[in-house]
Amino acid sequence: MLGLAKGLSYTLKNLTRKKVTYDYPNEPLPLPDRFRGIQKFYPEKCIVCNQCVTICPTDCIQLTGKKHPDPSKKGKIIDTYDINFEICILCDLCTEVCPTEAIVMTNQFELAEYSRDHLFKNLEWLDENDENIRKVNKV
Amino acid sequence: MTEDATKNEPSPNQPKLNQIVSAIESHVGQDALIDHYINKLSKDVPTIVANPNTYYSIAKLLRYDEQLNFAYLSELHGTDFETHMEIYVHLHSFNMNQSVALKVKLDRAAPVIPSLVPLWPGANWPECEAYDLLGIDFREHPDLKRILLGDDWKGYPLRKDYQPYDVEV
Amino acid sequence: MLRTEEMLLNVGPQHPSTHGVFRLVIKIDGEIIKEATPVIGYLHRGTEKLAENLQYTQIIPYTDRLDYLAAMTNNYVLCHAVETMMAIEVPDRAEYLRVIAMELGRVASHLVWWGTYLLDIGATSPFLYAFREREMIVNLLTELSGARLTFNYMRVGGVKWDAPEGWIEKVAEFVPYMREQLAGYHELVTGNEIFVNRVKGVGIYTKEEALQYSLSGANLRCTGVKWDLRKNEPYSIYDRFTFDVPTREEGDAFSRYHCRMEEIEESLKILEQAVVQFPEGPILAKVPKIIKVPKGEAFVRIESPRGEIGCYIASEGKKEPYRLKFRRPSFYNLQILPKLLEGENMANLITILGAIDIVLGEVDG
Numbered sequence: 001m002l003g004l005a006k007g008l009s010y011t012l013k014n015l016t017r018k019k020v021t022y023d024y025p026n027e028p029l030p031l032p033d034r035f036r037g038i039q040k041f042y043p044e045k046c047i048v049c050n051q052c053v054t055i056c057p058t059d060c061i062q063l064t065g066k067k068h069p070d071p072s073k074k075g076k077i078i079d080t081y082d083i084n085f086e087i088c089i090l091c092d093l094c095t096e097v098c099p100t101e102a103i104v105m106t107n108q109f110e111l112a113e114y115s116r117d118h119l120f121k122n123l124e125w126l127d128e129n130d131e132n133i134r135k136v137n138k139v
Numbered sequence: 140m141t142e143d144a145t146k147n148e149p150s151p152n153q154p155k156l157n158q159i160v161s162a163i164e165s166h167v168g169q170d171a172l173i174d175h176y177i178n179k180l181s182k183d184v185p186t187i188v189a190n191p192n193t194y195y196s197i198a199k200l201l202r203y204d205e206q207l208n209f210a211y212l213s214e215l216h217g218t219d220f221e222t223h224m225e226i227y228v229h230l231h232s233f234n235m236n237q238s239v240a241l242k243v244k245l246d247r248a249a250p251v252i253p254s255l256v257p258l259w260p261g262a263n264w265p266e267c268e269a270y271d272l273l274g275i276d277f278r279e280h281p282d283l284k285r286i287l288l289g290d291d292w293k294g295y296p297l298r299k300d301y302q303p304y305d306v307e308v
Numbered sequence: 309m310l311r312t313e314e315m316l317l318n319v320g321p322q323h324p325s326t327h328g329v330f331r332l333v334i335k336i337d338g339e340i341i342k343e344a345t346p347v348i349g350y351l352h353r354g355t356e357k358l359a360e361n362l363q364y365t366q367i368i369p370y371t372d373r374l375d376y377l378a379a380m381t382n383n384y385v386l387c388h389a390v391e392t393m394m395a396i397e398v399p400d401r402a403e404y405l406r407v408i409a410m411e412l413g414r415v416a417s418h419l420v421w422w423g424t425y426l427l428d429i430g431a432t433s434p435f436l437y438a439f440r441e442r443e444m445i446v447n448l449l450t451e452l453s454g455a456r457l458t459f460n461y462m463r464v465g466g467v468k469w470d471a472p473e474g475w476i477e478k479v480a481e482f483v484p485y486m487r488e489q490l491a492g493y494h495e496l497v498t499g500n501e502i503f504v505n506r507v508k509g510v511g512i513y514t515k516e517e518a519l520q521y522s523l524s525g526a527n528l529r530c531t532g533v534k535w536d537l538r539k540n541e542p543y544s545i546y547d548r549f550t551f552d553v554p555t556r557e558e559g560d561a562f563s564r565y566h567c568r569m570e571e572i573e574e575s576l577k578i579l580e581q582a583v584v585q586f587p588e589g590p591i592l593a594k595v596p597k598i599i600k601v602p603k604g605e606a607f608v609r610i611e612s613p614r615g616e617i618g619c620y621i622a623s624e625g626k627k628e629p630y631r632l633k634f635r636r637p638s639f640y641n642l643q644i645l646p647k648l649l650e651g652e653n654m655a656n657l658i659t660i661l662g663a664i665d666i667v668l669g670e671v672d673g
């Protein structure tokens with residue numbers, strides 16, 4: 001019996017404690033800067049080096065480049081850039097290898113969709129995804 | 140590979156390897172081992188390569204010899220090296236405070252080897268796993284079955300020449 | 309005399325107390341279990357096969373998904389195997405960050421075990437308390453690595469991120485807080501007569517059996533084997549901390565409970581020392597951009613919250629491993645289950661299964 005009484009007293013002590021639950025979704029979750037959510041893509045920064053595609057462990061990035069419209073400039077610019085969020089595991093490796101920080105993580109984690117097709121994010125979508133972008137990308 | 144160990148300074152585990160090897164040679168036979176060396180890459184673990192037909196007797200000696208007494212089987216798995224199959228067994232002796240890696244090379248076309256379950260019951264599921272993924276047949280295993288994949292799975296996925304087979308794709 | 313008939317009963321694959329997708333086919337005669345056959349593999353993702361086509365850095369996120377309750381130790385075992393083979397010297401600061409992260413993970417993992425185990429037995433509130441404290445750890449680790457469970461934090465030669473500002477202080481503050489809560493947990497549960505009656509003397513095995521069945525972690529230590537790789541085969545910087553390896557002699561579910569609870573305390577001790585010793589310096593060793601492991605093979609093992617986790621790499625000198633194998637402690641620990649269940653009362657099934665502390669992601673690889 002003593003054990004039970006002790007346990008009950010612990011429970012009673014906890015009644016007066018501050019709540020620890022979040023009021024999500026009424027209030028946004030407080031997330032640290034390093035949080036890994038859906039990427040933001042800067043088309044103008046990308047140099048089409050393909051490193052993100054190579055490092056991605058699940059092969060979920062597809063990109064194509066095209067010749068620079070200004071013939072005096074060398075190199076390529078990005079044409080299409082798609083990430084398939086059906087298989088992206090948000091591992092952070094693509095943002096880690098990108099030399100120009102053209103692809104960075106954001107705090108956007110709400111990925112639930114009614115159709116799988118909506119999980120396929122293209123260049124425009126990723127470009128517009130510009131809230132809560134990670135500030136410090138490299139240490 | 141024996142010269143690896145002697146190339147640089149001898150490993151601190153060399154005496155222990157010698158002890159194990161001499162015990163095996165005197166109890167199981169002079170030609171029981173194909174090779175023995177210190178694996179410098181793997182924290183200097185003494186490694187012995189057994190002959191398939193002496194594999195079980197060596198394991199038995201390692202398990203029950205009073206000095207050696209490798210009572211704990213830490214790991215057992217197989218690998219497909221294309222030229223042959225290999226079983227890797229990592230044993231630990233609390234008596235000697237030493238681990239040993241016991242390896243055996245098998246014929247890839249017909250990989251058959253005695254099971255270690257009579258010596259270490261803990262080898263049961265790892266052997267099933269090796270059977271499941273590599274198709275190694277463990278003789279005298281109490282219940283050799285496909286443990287991770289379905290019973291109707293075709294082929295052995297961890298073999299290097301495995302072709303994924305799926306009727307629906 | 310009453311005539312009884314044997315009955316075949318399926319527990320799982322989806323059953324809350326199996327903590328994942330684990331199926332148990334049991335033959336019962338009345339209330340008594342005659343035979344139990346575990347069926348596993350529902351969560352098999354073929355990590356080892358996938359890894360054969362991936363670079364070492366790319367494998368790290370996959371290791372997160374083995375033991376998802378303590379992913380830091382999984383990260384570590386892979387990096388440690390590669391570092392051992394390449395003879396990379398990891399900077400001190402990185403090692404400290406790793407140890408802090410791993411020990412936080414160990415505490416979190418044991419907390420989940422504690423909460424869910426009691427939930428299985430029928431006590432609801434401990435689960436909520438445990439998750440309250442675990443949430444703080446998860447928040448700390450999110451701040452450090454950016455993810456709640458699948459950290460992908462360690463890299464070959466070091467870690468990805470340095471500690472954010474004020475993080476070490478937060479860890480230091482967490483330690484006394486957790487100690488206080490732990491005392492409360494003991495008050496709440498450890499002396500509770502109902503709980504003690506449920507677990508004491510249940511699921512007993514001897515030291516010899518534990519060794520024979522290759523058990524590790526608290527499952528082994530509860531029989532009196534003082535065996536902890538952090539002490540017995542020191543890796544990383546564990547030799548710089550003073551901590552104890554809790555053991556018990558009884559070998560029943562209650563002794564496993566004690567071992568895990570005391571392990572939390574020991575982990576807190578390590579954390580306490582680590583934050584004081586925490587050095588300045590780089591967090592990543594000089595490693596080539598494309599990691600190529602020398603030709604050969606290696607097997608390393610470390611202590612995860614569930615026991616001995618190992619990693620075997622056979623390399624051909626390429627940037628992908630030729631063969632990668634994880635020794636997954638839950639897989640080995642679960643083997644003893646049919647033996648423990650034989651002749652037991654049905655009501656003890658969950659008590660025994662829960663006390664082994666399995667994570668199905670790890671059992672199935």
Ligand code: SF4
Pocket residue numbers: 055056057058059060061083087088089090091092093094095
């Ligand atoms: S986060 Fe990882 S999985 Fe997702 S796109 Fe980037 S590299 Fe690929």
Ligand code: SF4
Pocket residue numbers: 045046047048049050051052053063097098099100101102103
């Ligand atoms: S790594 Fe960066 S710059 Fe290179 S292709 Fe990817 S997004 Fe563009």
